[in-house]
Structure formats: C-alpha cells, structure tokens
Amino acid sequence: MSAESIEAGFGKLFLIPTPLSRTGENTTLPAATLEIARSLDHFAVENIRQAASFLQWIQHPVPEFEVHFFPLSKSTSELRLQEYVNLMLNGTDLGVLTDAGCPGVADPGADLVKQAHKFGIKVVPLTGPASPILALMGLGLGGQKFAFSGYLPSKAEARATMLRELEQHSAQSGSTELFMETPFRNLETLKAATSTLRMDTQLGVAANLTSPDELIIMCEVSEWQRRKFPDIQKIPAIFGLKAAQDVQLAQKLKRKAVKKKFSA
Amino acid sequence: MSAESIEAGFGKLFLIPTPLSRTGENTTLPAATLEIARSLDHFAVENIRQAASFLQWIQHPVPEFEVHFFPLSKSTSELRLQEYVNLMLNGTDLGVLTDAGCPGVADPGADLVKQAHKFGIKVVPLTGPASPILALMGLGLGGQKFAFSGYLPSKAEARATMLRELEQHSAQSGSTELFMETPFRNLETLKAATSTLRMDTQLGVAANLTSPDELIIMCEVSEWQRRKFPDIQKIPAIFGLKAAQDVQLAQKLKRKAVKKKFSA
Structure with missing residues (x-):
C-alpha cells in the first residue's frame, strides 16, 4: 500500500500529550487535545494504570473496562505494531498515551508512527507540555x-x-x-x-x-x-x-x- | 543583585506561546496559558499588530490602548532589555508574545530571559504549540x-x-x-x-x-x-x-x- 492512499476510510493515529505533573492546578492540555482524547476508546499505552488514571482525570465518557488498552514500549515487536496498524487500516482511530509529556519525544511512540506512515495512515500530533x-x-x-x-x-x-x-x-x-x-x-x-x-x-x-x-x-x-x-x-x-x-x-x-x- | 533574591516582590516573566495557525478551530492553548495571558497588561512583543490581534482573539479584558507593548527582537539593545527588567524588579509582571509558537524557540525572547535570570527574576514558560x-x-x-x-x-x-x-x-x-x-x-x-x-x-x-x-x-x-x-x-x-x-x-x-x- 502506498503512502498516497492516505485517509480513504482509515482510522487516524493521535499522539496525545499528558501532564508533566499531577497537581490539581495543572491545566497544560488545550481543549482540542482533551476533546480528542475523550472521543477515542482505543489506546496504545506506555503504562495501563497511568493511562487509566489519566482518562479518569479528564472525565473520559467511556467506562474504564470498555476502553481498549494495548501495550506500547521500546520493546513492542513489529508484529504487534502491525496489529495496531491493522486496527487503523480497518477504520479505528487509535490514541497514544505515555506516562508524561509528548509521545515520541524521550518517550515511546515513534516506532508506531513510523509504521503508520508506511501504510498511509494519517498521524496527528496534538499540543501539550514537552x-x-x-x-x-x-x-x-x-x-x-x-x-x-x-x-x-x-x-x-x-x-x-x-x-x-x-x-x-x-x-x-x-x-x-x-x-x-x-x-x-x-x-x-x-x-x-x-x-x-x-x-x-x-x-x-x-x-x-x-x-x-x-x-x-x-x-x-x-x-x-x-x-x-x-x-x-x-x-x-x-x-x-x-x-x-x-x-x-x-x-x-x-x-x-x-x-x-x-x-x- | 544575586540570583538567590528570586521573587521577593519582583514581577515575573511569562513566556506565552501563540497559535501556529489562525483558524477558528484552533484550540492549541491550554486554559492556564490563556488565563495568564489575560491577566497581564505589559507585554514585550515581536510584532505589535500580531500581539494586539492575539489579545483580541483571546478576549483580553483590558482595552487595547491601555495595554503596554514593548518591542522585542534579535536587535533589541541590552539597554532596552534592562528597562524591561527594571519593570519586573519594580513588581510588574511582563508577558512575552511572538508571532507564532513559543518565545525563545526559533523566535525572539531568549536574550530577555537570560537578562531576567541575572537579576533573580522568576521565569515562567507556558505550554503551547511548538x-x-x-x-x-x-x-x-x-x-x-x-x-x-x-x-x-x-x-x-x-x-x-x-x-x-x-x-x-x-x-x-x-x-x-x-x-x-x-x-x-x-x-x-x-x-x-x-x-x-x-x-x-x-x-x-x-x-x-x-x-x-x-x-x-x-x-x-x-x-x-x-x-x-x-x-x-x-x-x-x-x-x-x-x-x-x-x-x-x-x-x-x-x-x-x-x-x-x-x-x-
């Protein structure tokens, strides 16, 4: 599949930054980032507990046990990444959540992004604290x-x-x-x-x-x-x-x- | 004055990112960034028209002609920067606004920050699109x-x-x-x-x-x-x-x- 086939019914890959510090005062995520994070129910995550706690904190509307979490780290196999890519090829949007800060910047995520580009999947980096x-x-x-x-x-x-x-x-x-x-x-x-x-x-x-x-x-x-x-x-x-x-x-x-x- | 004297009644230097694209849909600024930008009335700016338009866009509560704008570019003299530092030493908070993106990252701002550190003024980088x-x-x-x-x-x-x-x-x-x-x-x-x-x-x-x-x-x-x-x-x-x-x-x-x- 060539990179020209971008979009055509594919899901997108959203890179979602998370706060650097978990204080009540923390308001470092823009409205668009929060809105997109709340609209997804499939996430590739660095740490499932951190990710679940983040979704709870932003009042994600889907109950925790109905959200799909997939592991993502430096050692996630290419085979596994291909499964995530298949999800998107079949029309499912996927979010990436790391423990703190921006996915792919001193954090996992880049391998999945690279794989997504190979298949012409649209990658959307969202604004947040880096x-x-x-x-x-x-x-x-x-x-x-x-x-x-x-x-x-x-x-x-x-x-x-x-x-x-x-x-x-x-x-x-x-x-x-x-x-x-x-x-x-x-x-x-x-x-x-x-x-x-x-x-x-x-x-x-x-x-x-x-x-x-x-x-x-x-x-x-x-x-x-x-x-x-x-x-x-x-x-x-x-x-x-x-x-x-x-x-x-x-x-x-x-x-x-x-x-x-x-x-x- | 040594850097240990930080705070003690001084104003702070806030580095305020601005959107990369001016579309209605743009919501790349977190609530805290918007709130702080709205609370200030002294700004060092790369471009006064851009800065004024940004403040209007975020519904800054102070009328445009009552906001104080000071020029800031690569060629702003050290003498001029010292005037801005003096403002902060006298208790006034100062915001930095560049045309798009983060002050001090491929944009002016770093020289003023450096000067502020010399005098023990607190520097606060805010989150936004980079x-x-x-x-x-x-x-x-x-x-x-x-x-x-x-x-x-x-x-x-x-x-x-x-x-x-x-x-x-x-x-x-x-x-x-x-x-x-x-x-x-x-x-x-x-x-x-x-x-x-x-x-x-x-x-x-x-x-x-x-x-x-x-x-x-x-x-x-x-x-x-x-x-x-x-x-x-x-x-x-x-x-x-x-x-x-x-x-x-x-x-x-x-x-x-x-x-x-x-x-x-």
Whole structure:
C-alpha cells in the first residue's frame, strides 16, 4: 500500500500529550487535545494504570473496562505494531498515551508512527507540555539551534567526557545543549557539570516543570560554584548548557569547509 | 543583585506561546496559558499588530490602548532589555508574545530571559504549540536524541553540504535532525534533499501544523524520488531526517573515545 492512499476510510493515529505533573492546578492540555482524547476508546499505552488514571482525570465518557488498552514500549515487536496498524487500516482511530509529556519525544511512540506512515495512515500530533521545549524557553539559552541528547552516561568518567563533548559542540555551532538524568542522579550530575565545564559556560536546570514548585535556574558555571545547590534530587529535571562561542575553532571549520568546496 | 533574591516582590516573566495557525478551530492553548495571558497588561512583543490581534482573539479584558507593548527582537539593545527588567524588579509582571509558537524557540525572547535570570527574576514558560516538537512527534523518526538546526543556507551548494552534514551526524549519533526553510523555498529544499541524501535516509516534512490542512509525510528518500511532491510551497513547514546508523563509523568513534580515555 502506498503512502498516497492516505485517509480513504482509515482510522487516524493521535499522539496525545499528558501532564508533566499531577497537581490539581495543572491545566497544560488545550481543549482540542482533551476533546480528542475523550472521543477515542482505543489506546496504545506506555503504562495501563497511568493511562487509566489519566482518562479518569479528564472525565473520559467511556467506562474504564470498555476502553481498549494495548501495550506500547521500546520493546513492542513489529508484529504487534502491525496489529495496531491493522486496527487503523480497518477504520479505528487509535490514541497514544505515555506516562508524561509528548509521545515520541524521550518517550515511546515513534516506532508506531513510523509504521503508520508506511501504510498511509494519517498521524496527528496534538499540543501539550514537552519538557525539553519548556526548559529551552525557560533557560533562555537560545533556541535558534538546539539539541536534546537524552540521558547522560551514568559512570563518572563517561559522563564527564560527554559533558565536555556537548560543551565543545555548543562552542563550535552556537547550539543550546539539553540533556537529562535519572532523577536520583540529578544532584550528582549538577555537581559533575559545575566541576567539569568551563567557568564561562552557561549552565541551567529546569525542574518540576509546570508544577507550582517549578524551579528554573540558569547562570555561569563560575556562579554555580559559589552558590548553594538547589533541591532537585528525585524530581524530573532537564539540564541545558551553552558554551561561549569558540571563534577560532568556528573560523577554522569554516576555512576547512570553503577549502573542501573549492577542491571538490 | 544575586540570583538567590528570586521573587521577593519582583514581577515575573511569562513566556506565552501563540497559535501556529489562525483558524477558528484552533484550540492549541491550554486554559492556564490563556488565563495568564489575560491577566497581564505589559507585554514585550515581536510584532505589535500580531500581539494586539492575539489579545483580541483571546478576549483580553483590558482595552487595547491601555495595554503596554514593548518591542522585542534579535536587535533589541541590552539597554532596552534592562528597562524591561527594571519593570519586573519594580513588581510588574511582563508577558512575552511572538508571532507564532513559543518565545525563545526559533523566535525572539531568549536574550530577555537570560537578562531576567541575572537579576533573580522568576521565569515562567507556558505550554503551547511548538512546531519542532509537533514535527518530531508526527514524523516518528525518534525523539530520544534530536537536534533542531534552524534555517538551511539559501545557496544550493552550501545547502547540499549542510544536508550531508546533518545526515552524517544522524548516522553517527542516531539523532533525528530537524530544520526549516523560508516558506517560498520549501519545495526547492525538498527537491534538494531528495537528490542529495542517501536512498535509505528517512526524510519527512510536517507542514501547516495544527491547522485543518496539516500535512505530515515521512518516507525513505528512494520513495520520495518516485512520488509526486506535496503542495508545501509558501506554507510553514519543518523538515526532519534520520539516516541509517553508520555502524562502522560509530564503532570507530567509540574505539577512539576508549583509546582517549585510557591514554588520558
């Protein structure tokens, strides 16, 4: 089946963001996202309990035991994904729900989307909270160019190497580098960053995003070394860094590119 | 003033996303975002007419001529930004409004945020539509690692070089590479990508995001070469690519890193 056959009676694949924090005050989902989530009764989910609790919270009109839940994780087999695709080929709309944030962004979902595109099924990403974007906005390190690298390595040496690589990449390209950590290693990572990075590198942390105790701090490494570390242990956090532009290196790379161009 | 003095009677800086498409159906802003936007009467804006029209659209309660608008662009001087910071230091809340999408993400705003952090002013990023994230979700290329590189160079040769660099970076690191184009060059860019990239590279385009005629297409370059190009000229679009992992190169880089580690 070719991708041109899009729509023609097929169901659609809706990517439904969920809140980053479960506080009563949380109102980070737009009306359209809530409305579509309430209109579906088939969901591919990262975690069935989380998904059921989300549907209850948004007052989904279908009783919990009449909603169809299908497992979705990094390890969901292609055969299984094909079953979900078949559902949509037969006209059923399918929603994707992950535990928090946007499906397919540091969360499962992408494999199913890829499979859906192969069969010409319409994919509809819905608006909701995305922690990398909220961190990018809140840190103010610049979002013309940015990269999200996921989790840092857990071992100290490899982590330091990675931090230096991100810093170097930022210095060369002018990009903001975002990364994250398993929450119980947040403080360790912040300490590692402040002792590994250059004094004039901007370093920030955005924790508990969208919750009433949201915490966003950004300053130079030299200032981090002077201040008390914030209480970010065991809470979800995104880190960001931006290095002072390495003018010499940028020029060297540019000369190399020009040379390559003329010798080609 | 140190960053520890956060809050203490200061105003806050609210980063307010705006819709990506102005259709009646557009409901991509969460209740909390709308509520906060309606509660402010001081705004730093990319474009005063766009900002005024946005406030009218959300039924802002203060008459237009009583709202205070301040210009905000890449070229806003540091002196001017300091005036805005002074407002907040004196207790006034300030909102940031760009033309479409999230302030500070491929849009102005970051310089003011950076300045605000220096003075310990609380920065609050609000949820709303972000085209790079919606594209990332919708293309299904994977969001564990991704990079957004902004605009490609406009000249053909430099653009081809950049496309190959993005492809190589993706092959080495496994990242999804996102970029954009001035809308009237969309088709030219898509053609360039399909004739420059490897046959087995995944290439996608996400156009008119959040609007009723949203268009999201993703397939391998080899399939792009067979199909009719979609009508994406002059409409906002985000492109994404992911290359087949270059296993040899990845191993070579890993060996190099290990060697470096042991020789250090």
